[in-house]
Amino acid sequence: MTKVDIVSGFLGAGKTTFIKQLLSDVYQGEKIVLIENEFGEIGIDRGFLKDAGVEITEMNSGCICCTLVGDFSTALRKVVDEYHPDRILIEPSGVGKLSDVAKAVRDVEKHCGVCLNGQITVADGKKVKIYMKNFGEFYNNQIEHASVIVLSRTQSMTEEKLKEAVAMIREKNPDASVITTPWDKLDGEVIRKALEHRSVADQLLEEEEHHCCHHHEEGHDHGHHHDEHCSCGHHHEEHHHHGEECGCGHHHHEGHHHADEVFTSWGTETVEKYEKAELENWLEEMADENKYGTVLRAKGIVEGTDGQWLEFDLVPGEYEIRNARPDYTGKVCVIGTDLKTDEIKGFLRV
Missing domain, CATH: 3.30.1220.10 (CobW-like, C-terminal domain)
Known part of the structure; x- marks a missing residue:
């Protein structure tokens, strides 16, 4: 079974830099395929990834979610059949919604021999407040649906500002692991543990739950199925049901926009x-x-x-x-x- 990790992040958060570190420090020795879904006409980041020996399937898009769902099953199956990777990294566009990408993976898991592993969001610590305010629909979606949130540029923040950013993130997502230490100071094993959401507290809680035979039905699964029930307990209706009427002729829910409309x-x-x-x-x-x-x-x-x-x-x-x-x-x-x-x-x- 091929693991799938989604590495999302709003424009300019540092996704590409973080993926470089994942490739060199965390996933070295694994056979990796990267699938990019770039919003824009020019794929600037291709060069260094080619240098790293990573195969790229680039899906340049008009309407991001439609492109993902439309091409997605075919692209994933092709990647698995041709390259037999240990892991697939999906780097959605900076303005793509993490919930849409995660849903697209879950929809094809059984057919493609893959399983959704981590939903990672890279967020610029210095921009959390302004982006939540100005681009909430897209930005907050990436924060809310992450199992791991990696804060970038924390080395140039005061402790007070960092605490404020973390508090705002925690309001939207109390369950995710939040990496606040500058990632270039962390060794690969620490990052891997954080990405797998296996903190000491998690392990102790797991053991405790195992000993007392009390099975919770609330779905405490560290963010992996947030598109159905997120930590606020609401059932979210914000996802497109693509495939019936795609090609951007489909009905748009009120308040739910495609990236190319904004x-x-x-x-x-x-x-x-x-x-x-x-x-x-x-x-x-x-x-x-x-x-x-x-x-x-x-x-x-x-x-x-x-x-x-x-x-x-x-x-x-x-x-x-x-x-x-x-x-x-x-x-x-x-x-x-x-x-x-x-x-x-x-x-x-x-």
């Missing part, structure tokens, strides 16, 4: 060369001003005027530029709401 993704390939300083100014403007719309994530790799390739990454309020190996062409992808694509094209000269 977020815009714009991407391009470019042969243009850019000064590092002008790239910095552009990212500065995107990080702090509204000149280009509400930019939630920008990433890309372009050639500098001095011949050095530059890779950049942006989330609201911060960005990073680093030197990179040459790619076959320049690529840029911007995701946000109310994007001013003409202004973006104007800067990029495309």
Whole structure:
């Protein structure tokens, strides 16, 4: 039986970095296949995963949940039949709903020889408050349905801010393991235990339950079936029942949106060369001003005027530029709401 782990996370939370660490420290020696469901036209992250010897099935999507459910059974069966992996990692789009992805896996478990193992959400600790407020429908879904929540960028947070972020997460999901230590300080075994949700307390409780023959019916299964009954005890009706009328002709429940109704993704390939300083100014403007719309994530790799390739990454309020190996062409992808694509094209000269 092939284990399936879903590694979700809102735009720019650090999913890709965390997956790198899982591959090198936690799952080394296992045969892994990664399935990406990228929201956007350009798959920027493919390079390093290919370098790691990981096979990729990339399902670029218009309507994320429809694509997942539509192609999902076929994609999973093909992966299992062709590669016989020990584990499949699914990296949904940053604006995909974890509940939809988990449901898609459960719907095909019996037919595809897989079992859903972990539902992991990577969350930027510094952005928990603002994202819960502004993008609750998508962001909270990833928090609520996780069995493990990995907080990123905690090393640059005060203890007070970290406690506040954890408290907000606990309100939405009291059952998940929450990793607050910067993950580059943790060894693989500690991360593995956290991902398997096997804390000492869990083990003691399990032993206690085993000794007293009292069987609970509430479904305390550490978050693995949150789409049916989450910790608040409500039965959730927010899931699409795809397959009957898919192709985005299906009935949308009130208050339940597809990612492509809320977020815009714009991407391009470019042969243009850019000064590092002008790239910095552009990212500065995107990080702090509204000149280009509400930019939630920008990433890309372009050639500098001095011949050095530059890779950049942006989330609201911060960005990073680093030197990179040459790619076959320049690529840029911007995701946000109310994007001013003409202004973006104007800067990029495309």
